[in-house]
Amino acid sequence: MAPLPCRPTDIPALNLIPQILADADRCVLCGMCLPHCPTYGLTRNEAESPRGRISLMLAVARGQLEPTPGLHGHLDRCLGCRACEAMCPSKVAYGRLLRNAREYLYRQQHSPIADTLATPARRTLLRGALRLFQASGLQRATQKLHLFGRGAAGRLVQGLPEVGAAPALPALTPAQGPERGQVALFVGCTGDLLQRALLHDARRLLSALGYRVHIPPTQDCCGALHVQQGDGDSARRLARQNLAAFPLEAEAIISVASGCGALLHEYDQLLEDEAAAGFARRVIDINAFLAAAEWPDTLELRPLAQKVAVHESCTLRNVLHAQKALYTLLRRIPQLEVVELPHNERCCGAAGSYLIEQPEDADALRADKIAAVAELQPQLLASANIGCAMHLAAGLREAGLAVDVVHPVTLLARQVTSDK
Numbered sequence: 001m002a003p004l005p006c007r008p009t010d011i012p013a014l015n016l017i018p019q020i021l022a023d024a025d026r027c028v029l030c031g032m033c034l035p036h037c038p039t040y041g042l043t044r045n046e047a048e049s050p051r052g053r054i055s056l057m058l059a060v061a062r063g064q065l066e067p068t069p070g071l072h073g074h075l076d077r078c079l080g081c082r083a084c085e086a087m088c089p090s091k092v093a094y095g096r097l098l099r100n101a102r103e104y105l106y107r108q109q110h111s112p113i114a115d116t117l118a119t120p121a122r123r124t125l126l127r128g129a130l131r132l133f134q135a136s137g138l139q140r141a142t143q144k145l146h147l148f149g150r151g152a153a154g155r156l157v158q159g160l161p162e163v164g165a166a167p168a169l170p171a172l173t174p175a176q177g178p179e180r181g182q183v184a185l186f187v188g189c190t191g192d193l194l195q196r197a198l199l200h201d202a203r204r205l206l207s208a209l210g211y212r213v214h215i216p217p218t219q220d221c222c223g224a225l226h227v228q229q230g231d232g233d234s235a236r237r238l239a240r241q242n243l244a245a246f247p248l249e250a251e252a253i254i255s256v257a258s259g260c261g262a263l264l265h266e267y268d269q270l271l272e273d274e275a276a277a278g279f280a281r282r283v284i285d286i287n288a289f290l291a292a293a294e295w296p297d298t299l300e301l302r303p304l305a306q307k308v309a310v311h312e313s314c315t316l317r318n319v320l321h322a323q324k325a326l327y328t329l330l331r332r333i334p335q336l337e338v339v340e341l342p343h344n345e346r347c348c349g350a351a352g353s354y355l356i357e358q359p360e361d362a363d364a365l366r367a368d369k370i371a372a373v374a375e376l377q378p379q380l381l382a383s384a385n386i387g388c389a390m391h392l393a394a395g396l397r398e399a400g401l402a403v404d405v406v407h408p409v410t411l412l413a414r415q416v417t418s419d420k
């Protein structure tokens with residue numbers, strides 16, 4: 001994100017200061033989070049560490065520090081990976097603190113990317129344009145020749161997955177065999193745009209496990225990119241729309257992208273009411289749901305004599321705490337060798353729109369992941385988050401490594417033999 005001017009004074013402040021003070025005051029400055037912070041690891045600069053950022057947020061909230069562009073820069077360079085939160089003995093709610101501080105400082109900032117993705121009509125247009133771009137072979141040519149350069153557009157093109165010709169998603173998929181329950185699938189803006197085939201895989205798999213699957217057509221973007229930009233009003237508007245869209249009879253609201261799932265899981269913090277708390281309690285990552293579900297004997301998986309390295313996204317590890325499900329699930333595939341990507345505790349640098357806005361840091365963090373893949377030599381790299389998958393796929397392509405980056409559900413669906 002480019003350095004911003006201070007928060008405009010004509011925009012009324014939300015009542016964010018008490019929450020910022022309460023969260024920041026919990027920090028006892030012990031520094032135990034520092035070795036776990038990727039940006040501190042890159043810079044060795046206290047202001048790029050969790051403790052330094054908390055001190056800055058606290059000073060602004062107390063009125064002791066002006067929110068200068070320099071201060072904005074320190075918050076912009078935070079990945080929001082929450083590795084610090086996971087290690088903090090004082091249980092500082094760093095994610096909430098960062099979200100509130102960004103909203104306080106950047107209030108009403110709009111991101112063209114987030115706004116485009118959160119508008120269904122624009123997504124449809126973009127999907128059509130992307131299909132043409134890919135079907136004509138232009139994407140391959142631009143990737144090879146770096147025709148879009150190495151800026152934001154170039155980076156997006158390098159990591160774009162095949163949009164494909166998957167049809168629109170049905171509002172209801174009946175259960176195969178005796179019905180075990182009802183669930184609802186969260187699509188999200190990037191899911192609708194880039195991952196329809198995965199969503200079809202997910203609904204078929206859930207149906208084969210005996211679940212009736214709702215895909216509410218009035219659901220929208222989760223709002224995560226808006227939160228990252230401090231645009232709390234838009235994020236809350238989207239959250240309200242999603243709350244209204246999902247049927248109460250669905251016992252679980254299942255997300256296929258951990259970045260979306262993490263925010264859905266914290267809608268109670270965003271909206272602070274009972275309806276949001278009830279919604280948040282029902283949210284679960286697809287890997288966690290499938291790993292815990294009972295699989296019918298009729299659902300068989302073909303063997304796959306390959307090696308898959310598992311990338312754990314920060315949202316899956318540090319917010320949803322569901323990373324173990326990836327291994328449980330993938331080990332269902334006979335003969336598949338499932339290995340952990342080393343240093344999964346460190347962010348890959350994708351972090352929502354971070355890969356576009358902080359390209360140098362994003363690439364520096366990704367370099368270790370690419371080196372680890374080169375060392376392990378898997379045929380497949382599994383990731384449960386679209387942003388990470390795109391960022392890693394672009395890095396692998398640049399490194400000349402022919403590794404297929406897949407969602408675990410895609411891999412399972414490829415191996416199902418009895419799925420109809």
Ligand code: SF4
Nearest residue numbers: 027028030031033088
């Ligand atoms: S570990 Fe927690 S309490 Fe210690 S410096 Fe980091 S955020 Fe503060």
Ligand code: SF4
Nearest residue numbers: 037078079081082084
């Ligand atoms: S969220 Fe990640 S990048 Fe930001 S301060 Fe915490 S550990 Fe560092």
